[in-house]
Amino acid sequence: MTNKVCCFIGEKILGCKEQKTLFELFQKQIKALVDDGYNEFIFDGHFGIFNNEIFAGVFTQKYLLDKDAKTVCYAMSDNKYLDELRTIYDEVVLFEHEKNHNTVSINHAMIDKSHYCIFYVDNKSAKLKKTIEYAIKNGKRIVNLAL
Numbered sequence: 001m002t003n004k005v006c007c008f009i010g011e012k013i014l015g016c017k018e019q020k021t022l023f024e025l026f027q028k029q030i031k032a033l034v035d036d037g038y039n040e041f042i043f044d045g046h047f048g049i050f051n052n053e054i055f056a057g058v059f060t061q062k063y064l065l066d067k068d069a070k071t072v073c074y075a076m077s078d079n080k081y082l083d084e085l086r087t088i089y090d091e092v093v094l095f096e097h098e099k100n101h102n103t104v105s106i107n108h109a110m111i112d113k114s115h116y117c118i119f120y121v122d123n124k125s126a127k128l129k130k131t132i133e134y135a136i137k138n139g140k141r142i143v144n145l146a147l
Helices: 016-035 053-065 081-090 103-113 126-137
Strands: 005-010 040-044 070-076 091-097 116-120 141-144
Touching: 005 016, 005 103, 005 141, 016 116, 040 103, 070 081, 070 103, 081 091, 103 126, 116 126, 126 141
Parallel strands: 005 040, 005 116, 040 070, 070 091, 116 141
Antiparallel strands: none
16 A cells, blocks of 8 residues: 655644644544545654644544554654653654754655645744745645644
């Protein structure tokens, strides 16, 4: 079976109201992608256990329990939440802290492996806007749930 891969890249922390809205939108996206044959979902564990990617990963993991799909987390090797990440995700891919490995390079690695990218990016983050531009430039299908 060929993998159809989706990644989720978002802002660090949202308020409760924004989180509720985000996850309602996110749930619809994940269900539609699973129905369309997507079977691998990648998340960024860079900011730790309390970030939106983690919550999204937990939802996806629970939703995919009876599906032939898996969740993957991309994280820095010195992430202090690695034990927790390993309990949440089917797989954790580690990156070493080096000149060429940082949050931007992890996001690009996630995008490079994906066919579809779900973003939650408002107009405040120049770095994440460039990440969206990178996805578009590389021909990825995208949706930004913040718009």
